[in-house]
Amino acid sequence: MEELIEKAYILIEALPYFKDYYGKTFVIKYGGSIMADEKLKKNLIEDITLLKYVGINPVVVHGGGPAINKTLDRLNIKANFVDGLRVTDKETMEIVEMVLSAQINKEIVSLINQMQASAVGISGKDGNLIKAVKKTFEAPEKDLGFVGEVDKINPKIVEQLIEDGYIPVIAPIGVSEKGETLNINADSVAGELAVALKAEKLIYLTDVDGIRYDPEDEDSRVSKLTFAEIDEWIAKKKIKGGMVPKVKGCKHAVDSGVLRTHILNGLVPHPLLLEIFTDQGVGTMIIKE
Ligand SMILES: Nc1ncnc2c1ncn2[C@@H]1O[C@H](COP(=O)(O)OP(=O)(O)O)[C@@H](O)[C@H]1O
Numbered sequence: 128m129e130e131l132i133e134k135a136y137i138l139i140e141a142l143p144y145f146k147d148y149y150g151k152t153f154v155i156k157y158g159g160s161i162m163a164d165e166k167l168k169k170n171l172i173e174d175i176t177l178l179k180y181v182g183i184n185p186v187v188v189h190g191g192g193p194a195i196n197k198t199l200d201r202l203n204i205k206a207n208f209v210d211g212l213r214v215t216d217k218e219t220m221e222i223v224e225m226v227l228s229a230q231i232n233k234e235i236v237s238l239i240n241q242m243q244a245s246a247v248g249i250s251g252k253d254g255n256l257i258k259a260v261k262k263t264f265e266a267p268e269k270d271l272g273f274v275g276e277v278d279k280i281n282p283k284i285v286e287q288l289i290e291d292g293y294i295p296v297i298a299p300i301g302v303s304e305k306g307e308t309l310n311i312n313a314d315s316v317a318g319e320l321a322v323a324l325k326a327e328k329l330i331y332l333t334d335v336d337g338i339r340y341d342p343e344d345e346d347s348r349v350s351k352l353t354f355a356e357i358d359e360w361i362a363k364k365k366i367k368g369g370m371v372p373k374v375k376g377c378k379h380a381v382d383s384g385v386l387r388t389h390i391l392n393g394l395v396p397h398p399l400l401l402e403i404f405t406d407q408g409v410g411t412m413i414i415k416e
């Protein structure tokens with residue numbers, strides 16, 4: 128009996144959060160680095176479905192860098208990166224789009240649908256969701272090809288899906304003015320989308336427990352980080368690689384009215400529930416000051 132009552136207390140602890148977040152939009156970036164483990168994937172899909180059933184509107188933006196690398200490798204095409212962004216020639220772009228839009232996106236959609244929620248998978252091409260511009264570089268050797276950055280988000284399609292009760296699942300692909308398909312870093316898309324949707328929260332799920340003072344030291348996670356600290360840590364290379372677009376996405380979102388932004392470990396079970404519905408919170412929260 129005691130154990131049962133304990134369960135009731137756990138639910139009651141979550142009550143203020145259920146109330147505060149009812150009807151609010153949360154943008155969740157699902158990183159490619161945490162997609163390998165099937166059990167964790169299932170846990171995460173359960174979390175997202177639970178959010179929907181308690182009245183929150185989750186919007187999923189997914190990555191898939193490792194899966195793209197795997198397919199390129201199978202085709203004997205070398206993956207190249209400059210400053211963490213994939214050099215994307217025409218052939219690579221076709222593979223990126225295939226893996227992100229056809230493979231990963233639809234897998235997430237079908238897992239959510241198996242949980243008796245309804246997900247719809249789209250890319251930035253659908254409903255003109257992501258207008259992008261080709262990234263330009265000062266030096267020709269840094270030309271990344273079909274890599275884009277978000278120029279404008281037209282969130283109508285996503286808002287409509289939310290209104291109709293669906294969980295939107297978004298692949299980070301945009302279209303240029305000229306109609307070119309562009310490969311965009313998924314972290315940047317998540318940040319821009321959170322702003323455009325006026326989301327309550329932006330959450331990055333990745334393969335570390337949050338931001339660390341020393342990326343190699345597991346015990347150096349900080350629970351909060353300010354804008355000034357972010358700038359300093361990037362300059363000193365304490366924040367580097369794939370973490371840079373995440374903290375930049377958080378900064379941009381907070382600056383534009385998103386109330387809370389978090390970086391969480393997607394390699395532990397149920398990180399979303401722990402962060403959203405418990406008093407302790409996990410990971411790192413980005414705050415202005
Ligand atoms: N200060 C830092 N704290 C934690 N991780 C960091 C830091 N700086 C860089 N990183 C790196 O960022 C990685 C997460 O980014 P990334 O590999 O792009 O993952 P994802 O596929 O989830 O977007 C971590 O595995 C870690 O190696």
Ligand SMILES: CC(=O)N[C@@H](CCC(=O)OP(=O)(O)O)C(=O)O
Binds near residue numbers: 190
């Ligand atoms: C331009 C660029 O680098 N795009 C990324 C898009 C996928 C992504 O961002 O995936 P993760 O979140 O798993 O890293 C790529 O091609 O890998």
